[in-house]
Amino acid sequence: MNLNHLAYFIAALVATFGFGVLYNVPTRTLFASSFAGAVGWIVYYILSFQLELDLFVGVGVAAFLVAYFSQWYARHFKMPVIVFAIPGIIPLVPGGSAYNMMRAFIEGSSEMALMYATETFLISGAIALGLSVNSGLFQVFSNRAFEKRDKRYLP
Amino acid sequence: MQKYPVADILDVCVEAGRVMLENGAETYRVEDTLYRIAKSYNLVYINVFVVPTALILTVQGEDGQDHTELLRMTDRQTNLEKVSMVNDLSRQLAQRALAPDKVKLKLTNIKNTPRNFSTWQRNLAIAFACGSFPLLFGGTYDDMLPAFIAGGLGHILFEVVNDWTNVSFFAEMVASFFIGLLALLFTTSGFGDDVNIIIIGSVMSLVPGMAITNSFRDLMAGHLLAGVAVLAKAFLTAGAIGIGIAMVLTFL
Numbered sequence: 001m002n003l004n005h006l007a008y009f010i011a012a013l014v015a016t017f018g019f020g021v022l023y024n025v026p027t028r029t030l031f032a033s034s035f036a037g038a039v040g041w042i043v044y045y046i047l048s049f050q051l052e053l054d055l056f057v058g059v060g061v062a063a064f065l066v067a068y069f070s071q072w073y074a075r076h077f078k079m080p081v082i083v084f085a086i087p088g089i090i091p092l093v094p095g096g097s098a099y100n101m102m103r104a105f106i107e108g109s110s111e112m113a114l115m116y117a118t119e120t121f122l123i124s125g126a127i128a129l130g131l132s133v134n135s136g137l138f139q140v141f142s143n144r145a146f147e148k149r150d151k152r153y154l155p
Numbered sequence: 156m157q158k159y160p161v162a163d164i165l166d167v168c169v170e171a172g173r174v175m176l177e178n179g180a181e182t183y184r185v186e187d188t189l190y191r192i193a194k195s196y197n198l199v200y201i202n203v204f205v206v207p208t209a210l211i212l213t214v215q216g217e218d219g220q221d222h223t224e225l226l227r228m229t230d231r232q233t234n235l236e237k238v239s240m241v242n243d244l245s246r247q248l249a250q251r252a253l254a255p256d257k258v259k260l261k262l263t264n265i266k267n268t269p270r271n272f273s274t275w276q277r278n279l280a281i282a283f284a285c286g287s288f289p290l291l292f293g294g295t296y297d298d299m300l301p302a303f304i305a306g307g308l309g310h311i312l313f314e315v316v317n318d319w320t321n322v323s324f325f326a327e328m329v330a331s332f333f334i335g336l337l338a339l340l341f342t343t344s345g346f347g348d349d350v351n352i353i354i355i356g357s358v359m360s361l362v363p364g365m366a367i368t369n370s371f372r373d374l375m376a377g378h379l380l381a382g383v384a385v386l387a388k389a390f391l392t393a394g395a396i397g398i399g400i401a402m403v404l405t406f407l
Contacts, residue, residue: 018282022280090365102400103400105397
């Protein structure tokens, strides 16, 4: 942890906070969701850029972590998970690769464009996978009276 | 337990579904909540079908009659506080079923809750968010102020044009064109380092990140129709942004 990490952490915090305000997150949970988003982004940065793992792995782990924080907050504040998860994943959204894809298409280099398109697709898939795996695990492990519980409405 | 007319209960359910769907809840959450509300009034054979633009609810009352209600949705926005309030309401109902009139009154209160922040505060917040994105996308500190200005003005322009024309595709195109132009202007006048980083950072306020992720979640939960519909909307938005930026990039 050095000064750079702190700057990135604050940047991610501000970004998540701004989107929380845009999506009208309840005021008393704004900082909680910002914190989840910032931690998620720092983990993504360390895994993907410093340890140089695949982007897919970094984003997946970060999304899993954001979802874990969100589940915990949801129980603590007694609010739905999306109140925390939607602002929290904003810094992970592949805006950069989507832009690069568009730019490559316009400049006529469709091979590069296809590469960036794959990257965009994989990253958004990894975000969704992280969230889904986490909610699945929570469904199984969070409730002791698993057998007695009313089943969710899943048509 | 007291008995209420099925039509009243259905009205309450549909109203709750409308508030949730209008404010950006996922489709499976709406289905689950409506199912629970209907169940707390002892209705049977409950079937809920929700897509982002419509909602169908069929139940059978104790007289053996089937009742159906259909709701067509037009505009959607994101207001997570209202989603959370309806969620709370459905929890209360699961513990103790209130009279439908009272529930309807509570739903009206929820619907009339003002936003926590004024338009200017929201625009400022989104400008700060856009200003911090260049750092996250590998830019330098010099790119932050241009992205702050371009992102904030771009979002204001998006809201104005969207109110004006009611075509979000067009509004996104205009806003991203404006952002690209502004970023190009900044970098050619020596204000800011990298035009790409500035554009990426300021365009993030329009990028359909939430729609992409929500659609993947819906698809994984087996809601194929809703997932594909939201994905189509996300691609349309991405295309609009791309076209707007592309028009600028041809000047390069």
